[in-house]
Amino acid sequence: MLRIGLTGGMGAGKSTVARILAEHGAVIVDSDLIAREVVAPGTEGLAALVEAFGADILAADGSLDRPVLAAKAFADDEARAKLNSITHPLVGKRTAELIGAAPADGIIVQDIPLLVENGLAPFMNLVLIVDVPAETRIRRLVEFRGVPENDARARIAAQATDEQRRAVADVLLDNSGPEGAVEPVVHELWERRLVPFERNLRTGTAAEAGAELVTTDPGWAAQAQRLIARLRVACGGAASSIEHIGPTAVPELPARDLLDIRVSIADAAALDGLCDALTASGFPPLAGGANDAEPGERLHGSADPGRPAIVRVQVAEQGGS
Missing domain, CATH: 3.30.460.10 (Beta Polymerase, domain 2)
Incomplete structure (x- = not known):
């Protein structure tokens, strides 16, 4: 199976690209959804968090009160390491289960917000970066998600830079245009690159290069x-x-x-x-x-x-x- 890493900065429209790929038949493995799933009420993950950080991290309905947990878990390096030691193995295990359940000829798209920050690009067959200028992403977060501008800027500043994302990007998807503009681009990518790539990978076939000489490519x-x-x-x-x-x-x-x-x-x-x-x-x-x-x-x-x-x-x- 073909493993695609998908990421982009906050407000870039990564979920839009994931939806289009899913409509074409990709198996989407969403890291954010998995991170929530493994600490849902009744899970071993939530029980472990309560044991580590106290019962006051639970909301009245028994679900995880994320702001309360964040205040405790990000207070110092030791607390953050404790949080990661509980959640990361569970996320990894669930991710492996979902990938293992995919068909042998599947195209797996791993939607990972911190793919660049966590150094995961080399473990993917291909990396897709949804690219939108930071100022446009800030405007979208403010206008469409109701995020205060100072908060939006702080969150974006805490993530990888555009240059760091572009350095690992095999495919850079420009999503700064009007709504729907990226859809035909993703469709062409699916038909002309992802489907043949999966077939070549499954059959052990190498892609052929053109015979003609081309001018120097700075990339x-x-x-x-x-x-x-x-x-x-x-x-x-x-x-x-x-x-x-x-x-x-x-x-x-x-x-x-x-x-x-x-x-x-x-x-x-x-x-x-x-x-x-x-x-x-x-x-x-x-x-x-x-x-x-x-x-x-x-x-x-x-x-x-x-x-x-x-x-x-x-x-x-x-x-x-």
């Missing part, structure tokens, strides 16, 4: 870094280094729109297991001998039709002069 370096971050997760401790190489690593030269990544590993015995891990992570093997493989080199591609790549897995030379 190549950032795109390569996002792939490298995913490859580090897939390789675990097996990789001694992962580098962006080849023509796209030379900014002033035209090249095929094909990222070239070299993964060096120290142990030749790890090659077979690494091949399976890369395939499961969206980097399926290429046919033997394709693309001028060097002796002892394993070639993988990218299943993402929006970002073709060659991943060259090589055993690093030991010793030296």
Whole structure:
């Protein structure tokens, strides 16, 4: 299954994009909803919070009084760590259950407000960022949600910056236009990238790049870094280094729109297991001998039709002069 990370700043319209994707057939896993579900009345999560923070965190109807809990849990680092130690494992367990229940050919969209802040981007096959300028988001929060302007500005300032989100964005969805303007963009994304990506991932098929040379793309370096971050997760401790190489690593030269990544590993015995891990992570093997493989080199591609790549897995030379 394909795992998509979806995030954006407060007021960006992330829920709108999630709704459109759900209408196309995506399985939505909403972190905010899960966080509320695991501490609903009658759950082990709420019982654990009461034991840790006291019965006064309960409202009259037995539900969690969130402002009271926040006042206690965010009073100091120790209290916040206690809260996280209770809720995070429960959220993780429920998230895993929902993902595990999805069909094998499913496209999972994980709606995670703090995806960037928690460093989760490399664990997704693709990251979608709903992008709206901060001033527009503040206006929306004030006008449509009734949030006081000072509060809106403080909340936005406490989140990741627009630049930090854009750095992890494989797809930047501009939702600053009129209502409904983003819908055809999401539809095209679904048909032309997400559905083929899922199919390629499931069948172990690498996406092909065009043969023609293109002018230098200033985004190549950032795109390569996002792939490298995913490859580090897939390789675990097996990789001694992962580098962006080849023509796209030379900014002033035209090249095929094909990222070239070299993964060096120290142990030749790890090659077979690494091949399976890369395939499961969206980097399926290429046919033997394709693309001028060097002796002892394993070639993988990218299943993402929006970002073709060659991943060259090589055993690093030991010793030296």
